[in-house]
Amino acid sequence: MKNIRNFCIIAHIDHGKSTLADRLLQATGTISDREMKDQALDDMDLERERGITIKSHAIQMNHTHEGQAYTLNLIDTPGHVDFSYEVSRSIAACEGALLIVDAAQGIEAQTISNLYLALEHDLEIIPVLNKMDLPGAMPEEVTDQIVDLIGCSPTDVIPASGKTGLGVDKILDAIINRVPAPKGNPDAPLQAMIFDSVFNPFRGVIAYYRVINGTLKKGEKVKFVNTGRTYNADDIGILKMDLVPKKEVSTGDVGYIISGIKQANEVKVGDTITTVANPCTEAVKGFEDVKPMVFAGIYPVDTEDYEELRFSMEKLQLNDSSLVFEPESSAALGFGFRCGFLGMLHLEIIQERLEREFKMTVITTVPNVSYFAYLRKNPDEKLIVNNPSELPDPSTLEKVEEPFIKAQVITKSEYIGAIMTLCIEKRGELQNQVYLTQDRVELTFEMPLAEIVFDFYDRLKTVSKGYASFDYFPIGYKSSDLIKLDVLLNGEQVDALSALVHRSNAFNLGKKICVKLKELIPRQQFEIPIQAAIGSKVIARETIKALRKDVTAKCYGGDISRKRKLLEKQKEGKKRMRQVGRVEVPQEAFLAVLKLND
Incomplete structure (x- = not known):
């Protein structure tokens, strides 16, 4: 056990984690040159196309150091703020972390938040300065930033390059010398924590776990503590590029178990595995439950596919x-699901994965957040409002509370003005402003979560020319002056387009939605009014003109009354049609409402 090292890689998005992981796999001979491809651990097409890591991936490497054979378990983690739950799970299964910072860009918001996560779990931090081969690299400046952040000495920072392979041997030495070996008792009852699971159509659910105490042997009867179910350990082993079966997996190791589970809901991430014959007394303290931030409805295009x-x-x-x-x-x-996501990118990825992996075409409604409503007759009782259509009548409402977040933005000092303007426009309040270096500033805002759900991230990147980085965490609920904005098409309310908005934004937003819908809804045979309303008061209106057949084309010459008679007849028909006509809203219209500022 003293020769096992468990470590993860944490960094901001796009700082070269996956490329450096590739070099570590090559240096330890885990992957042959023939099998080597870029982003070797990212096995989803989606990850390769977008160049981002979505899932954390565990893999075992063997390395010989000073004549001793060591086992290194690496977990590569995502860098995007929406996937920080993956990072928290990986951190719970490790004793050390490589903190990777891009030498050309310096420390960014996600680096800091992931670092704090790692420090809370008492992980040994190994700072690595990546992308040293770039002409724009600033090693001295960025090393100073790292030293200020974690209080190490400048000699502890390892210069490296995932592209050229510079410094990989030093990183491996540092992992062996600095990261502590796992603590645990191989003779104690089995205690293993599940940190991930995947579904295999042929073998059922495969759970990945880290053994904290004890040993898991093939064929043993095991029990999942949270769900209380028992299974046979049909196949156990370790994770290399493929699953490698073993007779037993012992303390400190990271492995997999296949026990013929067919039902997805029987495996909970964060659960503890123990043996039936000699169970452990308490479950492992897992990682915190994720709290979804953004909610949206997902519906099948055809109701039969529910x-x-x-x-x-x-x-x-x-x-x-x-x-x-x-x-x-x-x-x-029709019927569908109300889903909770961690952010807009997460929503986009889930929708794309449903389409690619399961061939499901779905309709997604406008994303929103959860609110608390308090009624006048019973001010102590709070109602959870997930959908704007569930908001009680305004005359019975005492107050509405919405979730607030603390947002950290790290940027170059020249973009402070533009970013402040953006945050204040989104009802943010500046809490703090700290200069990390002469030209890098950390701004802290408190703002409503609903305001950042739509396009905040994209606009932040635009106003800062891609330099600003952004991270947030929830700080609770506060009361706000919110009202429900309804959209009426041909006098009928469209549930999926209503939104809860701040009173000050309502007129503006109502006008924008009407204009946008006018562009996107196809013209019909009858005139369609598009209205935005608060309660019974209409605050904006656009009209889609009817498609008209030229009924007077056959009248050449003659009396005007003939033409008028034909036009009146057409008008009557249009009026009748408008009473029975239904307006189909295309999927683009639902999505375009999100991108009103483009």
């Missing part, structure tokens, strides 16, 4: 435990 969508979501939830969903129905869209 059950199939449920199966697909359950399988996807195995692979992505932060996805939460419950059934709901909508007047316009």
